[in-house]
Amino acid sequence: MNMYKGIVCLLLMSSQLLFTRLEILDTDPTNVRLLSTREMRFCYISFVQINGTTYLIKQKKETCLRKIVGVVRDSITAHIAESFGIGTAHQVDVIPAGKAFPGKPSKDWPATIHSIAPGKMIKEQQSPYKKMKIQQKDGGFRLDMLGWMKKHPQLIVIIALDIFTCNHDRHRGNLFYNKATDSFCAIDMDSAYKYPLSAIAYKNFTSMLNDKKLYLDNRDVYTLMQLRKHLQFLIDNHLPKDTVMMYDYFAQKAGFVPGSKLYTDRVAAELTANRAMIVKSYEDVKKVVAVVDALIKRYQKRCIKN
Numbered sequence: 001m002n003m004y005k006g007i008v009c010l011l012l013m014s015s016q017l018l019f020t021r022l023e024i025l026d027t028d029p030t031n032v033r034l035l036s037t038r039e040m041r042f043c044y045i046s047f048v049q050i051n052g053t054t055y056l057i058k059q060k061k062e063t064c065l066r067k068i069v070g071v072v073r074d075s076i077t078a079h080i081a082e083s084f085g086i087g088t089a090h091q092v093d094v095i096p097a098g099k100a101f102p103g104k105p106s107k108d109w110p111a112t113i114h115s116i117a118p119g120k121m122i123k124e125q126q127s128p129y130k131k132m133k134i135q136q137k138d139g140g141f142r143l144d145m146l147g148w149m150k151k152h153p154q155l156i157v158i159i160a161l162d163i164f165t166c167n168h169d170r171h172r173g174n175l176f177y178n179k180a181t182d183s184f185c186a187i188d189m190d191s192a193y194k195y196p197l198s199a200i201a202y203k204n205f206t207s208m209l210n211d212k213k214l215y216l217d218n219r220d221v222y223t224l225m226q227l228r229k230h231l232q233f234l235i236d237n238h239l240p241k242d243t244v245m246m247y248d249y250f251a252q253k254a255g256f257v258p259g260s261k262l263y264t265d266r267v268a269a270e271l272t273a274n275r276a277m278i279v280k281s282y283e284d285v286k287k288v289v290a291v292v293d294a295l296i297k298r299y300q301k302r303c304i305k306n
Contacts (some may be wrong), residue, residue: 232294
């Protein structure tokens with residue numbers, strides 16, 4: 001326990017270096033102007049303005065204790081996404097439980113603060129991606145997703161991110177598209193690390209590898225090469241021990257610590273399960289990279305023969 005506390009203290013001391021992107025929690029709340037608040041089914045959504053920049057505040061309702069750990073998952077996945085560069089996903093940080101903040105209806109519950117995604121939700125605009133389906137909720141990675149991935153290189157990055165973080169809920173309402181810049185921005189990844197999405201991806205890619213009738217064209221193979229590259233990047237840059245430490249940082253910041261009224265048996269079990277999924281999914285993604293590599297090489301050999 002003392003070692004754990006030491007690690008958490010070290011992370012908290014270095015938080016200014018790790019999270020300079022928003023620096024919102026170092027801002028005096030008197031400088032924050034509440035623009036609007038909207039009550040949703042499971043949460044409150046508020047918009048605030050800080051030094052001329054607009055941010056979104058999201059807080060789960062107190063009746064939704066089962067969803068409260070999502071503040072940690074939303075923050076850790078955004079942190080991982082940021083390694084691809086600003087713009088791949090919105091930026092997210094935690095506003096702690098016990099801290100009063102404009103747009104945060106309950107002082108005693110944690111909330112998250114988000115940068116505003118450019119563009120609009122795909123489902124709200126007419127674009128070539130209006131009917132896109134890259135959600136991996138029901139069956140994991142599917143062969144038909146290659147067709148969408150071939151249309152835009154950023155979609156390959158986002159799908160790689162979803163596989164790596166086990167984010168199964170990538171629907172048309174949490175993916176923004178900016179027509180002016182022809183770019184995507186992923187949001188709302190608080191369902192990550194709950195389901196073994198990377199293990200399912202490994203199973204599905206293995207089935208593709210074993211399917212002797214499967215045909216891939218050159219663009220399919222190139223897209224798989226890009227997917228392999230992005231997954232390998234995530235493997236190289238987000239070791240499970242580091243990701244778990246960052247997860248614990250956000251959990252500590254949110255107020256999920258032993259002795260807190262938020263630290264119920266259910267919350268403790270969910271935190272433990274998420275940490276275990278981080279470790280397991282990392283190993284599964286390494287297997288995904290290996291089988292995708294084998295699939296690519298099989299088609300490269302076929303091309304050489306022909």
